[in-house]
Amino acid sequence: MSAFSWRDWLFSGKTFAAAILALYIALALGLPRPYWAMSAVYVVSHPLSGATRSKALYRTLGTLLGASAAVWFVPALIDAPLILSAVVALWTGTLLYLSMLDRTPRSYVFMLAAYSLPLIALPAVNNPQGVFDIAVARSEEIILGIICASLVAAIVLPTRxxxxxxxxxxxxxxxxxxxxxxxxxxxxxxxxxxxxxxxxxxxxxxxxxxxxxxxxxxxxxxxxxxxxxxxxxxxxxxxxxxxxxxxxxxxxxxxxxxxxxxxxxxxxxxxxxxxxxxxxxxxxxxxxxxxxxxxxxxxxxxxxxxxxxxxxxxxxxxxxxxxxxxxxxxxxxxGERDARWQPIYARWDLTSKARHYDYGMLWFSAGSASLFTFIACVLWRELGWADGASAVTLGAVACCFFAALDEPVPMLKIFFRWTVVSIVISAMWLFAVLPLSHEFETLAVLLAPPFLLIGLLITQPRYNLIGMLLGVNTATFLGVQGVYDANFTSFFNGNLAGLAGILFALIWTLVTRPFGVELAKRRLIQSSWRDLARNAAGDHEDDYRHLTARMLDRLGQLMPRLAASGDDSFSDGFRELRVGFSTLDLQRDEHRLQGPAQDAIHDVLCGVASHYDRALALAETTTASEQLRGQIDVAIERARHIDSAAALEAQNALVEIRTSLFPGATGPAATVALQEG
The missing domain is CATH 1.20.120.940 (Putative aromatic acid exporter, C-terminal domain)
Known part of the structure; x- marks a missing residue:
């Protein structure tokens, strides 16, 4: 770990100050679980003030959405526990799916709503009449923590x-x-x-x-x-x-x-x-x-x-x-735009925000989390486990947190391991340290050492998740109330249930999602092939702007997966990108050329489409046919003998396709097209 800078210490101090402020206000207002306000600070805090504000806004909306759903569903379905379990599970999976479709901070709305429903609804099943009060209290506590974190981040030396x-x-x-x-x-x-x-x-x-x-x-x-x-x-x-x-x-x-x-x-x-x-x-x-x-x-x-x-x-x-x-x-x-500036590059329209989504894998990941939540709810009810709600909620949170990853198991292991550490820290402070405090000032001083160190971890990208888990879980497990009333049996049973839920989520994920990065990598490459075949065949509705954006986005998703697998023999991603742009070039230039050149380009496009259709059918990289190389050579020579900008662009695109599909191949003879034509 690198040495901590003064900004790291500043962030840690600001976060702890915001957490203590939230705890103080929650205690002063008599909120039933003031420690939720403290833990919410560690959920939303980020070294960058803008990131804290964006997380705060959307997490507030997500919390309110989940709380509203709890108020709606619990009283209506309390007499049908199986249906209630199914509704909670479907809600969790559906909102999780929506969160994975959005790569902006807006995804926090759906992510928070996904697990806020079980977080609020399940502990209320034994008291359905009080679900409204519980939902309001949880929302107040969480929003209080969010507001404190945002204010402190914005006022005290904000980092832009x-x-x-x-x-x-x-x-x-x-x-x-x-x-x-x-x-x-x-x-x-x-x-x-x-x-x-x-x-x-x-x-x-x-x-x-x-x-x-x-x-x-x-x-x-x-x-x-x-x-x-x-x-x-x-x-x-x-x-x-x-x-x-x-x-x-x-x-x-x-x-x-x-x-x-x-x-x-x-x-x-x-x-x-x-x-x-x-x-x-x-x-x-x-x-x-x-x-x-x-x-x-x-x-x-x-x-x-x-x-x-x-x-x-x-x-x-x-x-x-x-x-x-x-x-x-x-x-x-x-910090300002030059009104005189005009872009030089204008070959492709770069304004599209289109992205590539593997909808099948997203649905599968969300469905896995949803089914886990349902089975966990059923087991809890059937076993009559008094603290089982903690198992379901923490397990659901764990599934939601890492659903978007190709390999969630390593992160779930980290979640489990550091939750254990949080329990140990909480037990030490709850039963050995906090009894020494008799007023709020002393409490704040006693809480400072662990939470200041936790804040420092959050500033380090490598340990950010660990720091966040320690901050949120330690604040929650301590369960600071207006009156010291620690009970070891209650502490042990509740936290053991939470660990059981995370462990079940880990085992469930091992069973249902064993594919790893290799499957995601292959599906990305095959999506590229599918697009290339469709585009070469002309089935793209002239939507060049979105096609280029999707190709570039897919490449960005593929690269870390290739690095993780250490194998790019299936594809390096760039070959498909070059063929894709060249194919779009040919699609545009084909309509600006006439006669034999247009026919030759059409043959090449059909050959490219057939090549990638064959690769899709075999689900593996295939060598392009000699027939396609011959078609490319004919088209190059015919375009070369036309004196126009469109013909030159077509020639360059054909050369690009040839070098991409036939790297190292001997070049065509200068008379090939004239002899065959």
């Missing part, structure tokens, strides 16, 4: 989301610059793969930060700028991947990049590695002019010339995207 985001953006751009330089002027063949996997994974994490910026009052102007930057950062991935493929083919088949092209690559790499400067636009314009003027010489072999022409187009895209990214980043740092 933009401060953390700027650092992440700069780190991402540095990694992208390293990858670009390595692609253009390689020194270490292993670096591009490392950089591209990290970049694709990290870009998804930026989405949450960007959403949270909307809750920082000073950052509202920056939100739009950051979204524009994030969209262009995403497009850098396929552009750099395409350059990797084209330049790699040139180097492997021609042994060296032609001198003129190599000089251009060195100039671009040097420019990209430079920090932002006011004259960046002028330098970019000069580079664009040099790249546009480049033509492969007559001494360059035919296939190498085609690859170089494709690389030239990608270099122009790289320059435009990098210029946009650097200028947007400068505006974000300045």
């Amino acid at each position: 989301v933009s401060q953390a985001l700027n650092g992440r953006l700069q780190a991402w751009m540095n990694d992208a610059a390293d990858w670009a330089a390595e692609v253009l002027v390689p020194t270490d063949a292993s670096k591009p793969a490392h950089h591209r996997h990290k970049l694709a994974s990290d870009i998804l994490a930026l989405d949450l930060f960007i959403t949270q910026m909307a809750y920082d009052a000073e950052n509202r102007e920056q939100v739009g700028l950051t979204r524009e930057l994030r969209a262009r950062m995403g497009m850098l991935l396929p552009v750099l991947s395409s350059l990797t493929g084209s330049l790699g083919e040139i180097r492997s088949q021609h042994h060296a990049v032609p001198d003129t092209l190599q000089t251009l690559l060195q100039h671009i790499a040097s420019w990209i590695k430079q920090p932002y400067a006011p004259d960046m636009a002028m330098q970019a314009q000069l580079l664009r002019q040099q790249v546009q003027a480049y033509q492969p010489g007559p001494e360059v072999p035919h296939w190498i010339a085609l690859l170089a022409t494709n690389a030239r187009a990608r270099m122009l895209s790289l320059i435009a995207l990098w210029q946009d990214c650097m200028q947007l980043q400068a505006q974000i740092r300045a």
Whole structure:
């Protein structure tokens, strides 16, 4: 663990102060379970003030929604316990599913509502007439804690989301610059793969930060700028991947990049590695002019010339995207938009927020949590276990927390292990330390040591979950009331029930979700194949904007899974991305060409669709057919003999598909199409 900074200590102190304030107010108001207010502080607190506010708002709404459902369902179904159990389980699963569909802080509404119903409803089944009072009290306690956490975070030296985001953006751009330089002027063949996997994974994490910026009052102007930057950062991935493929083919088949092209690559790499400067636009314009003027010489072999022409187009895209990214980043740092700024990159519409969802796996995960809740409710009722409600609620919470993970079992083990630690800490303080306190001030001093250390854990990304679990569970298990009335038997039975619920959730998940990351990885890749087959066949309703956004999002989801499995033999994700963009290019260019060229492109698109249909049918990566390679070669040659921008774009897209599906293959002869045509 790295040394704690003063900001870490500040956050821990602020969180503890908010928790003590919430506890004091709850005790003063005579709320029945004041410790819930204290635990709520540790649920919502985040080192970034905007993140705390967003979590606070949506967790409040989720709590109220779950409490309202409890008030509605419990009195109506108290005489039908099996139906009530089914309703609670269905509610939990349905709301959990909705939470997994939303990757913004809004998901907290549905997540909290999912487990707030069993949290409030199940302890009230023996007193259905009092469910309204229980729901109101729980809501008051939780909302009180949320308000205290939000106020303290906002008033006492708040840490803005933009401060953390700027650092992440700069780190991402540095990694992208390293990858670009390595692609253009390689020194270490292993670096591009490392950089591209990290970049694709990290870009998804930026989405949450960007959403949270909307809750920082000073950052509202920056939100739009950051979204524009994030969209262009995403497009850098396929552009750099395409350059990797084209330049790699040139180097492997021609042994060296032609001198003129190599000089251009060195100039671009040097420019990209430079920090932002006011004259960046002028330098970019000069580079664009040099790249546009480049033509492969007559001494360059035919296939190498085609690859170089494709690389030239990608270099122009790289320059435009990098210029946009650097200028947007400068505006974000300045905190205001430059009214004169206009984007340079305009090849693809980058405004779509479409995302890829594996609806089948989401339903399965939610259904698993729902069925667990139902079975746990039935077992509790049938066994007549007095403290069984604690088992059901903690088990449901555990299932909900980690439902979105490919491998929830390791996290459930952490949940179980650190819940045990929370019980031990709570027992030590409850029976050995807290009896020494006789007024609230002494109580606060005695609670400070463990909770200040817990707050420090929350500041460390590696230990954030552990810190949150310790904070919430320790505050809850201590059960601080207005009068000290600790009972070891009650403490032991209630907490043992909670542990039993988590253990049951762990065993249940081991049985129902043994698939791991491999299944998720394969389903993502097969979704890419399905989209590619559909798009190549023309079944996309010209919705290029959403298609590009989904392809990029799918890549971002795939990269951490490939890293986790350590195996990209099935697919590296980038190959499908390059084929996907090239297919969309051909779809657009096909309608702008006539005669034999249009027919040849149509044949290629049908061949690509058949290739991915076959891969889907076999559920494994397949080698593209020689027939498809021949169709691509014919289409390239026919497009090459047409003097138009559309034909050049089509030629580049065809070259891209060929290098993606037939890496290392010998290039086509210059006369292939004329002989066959």
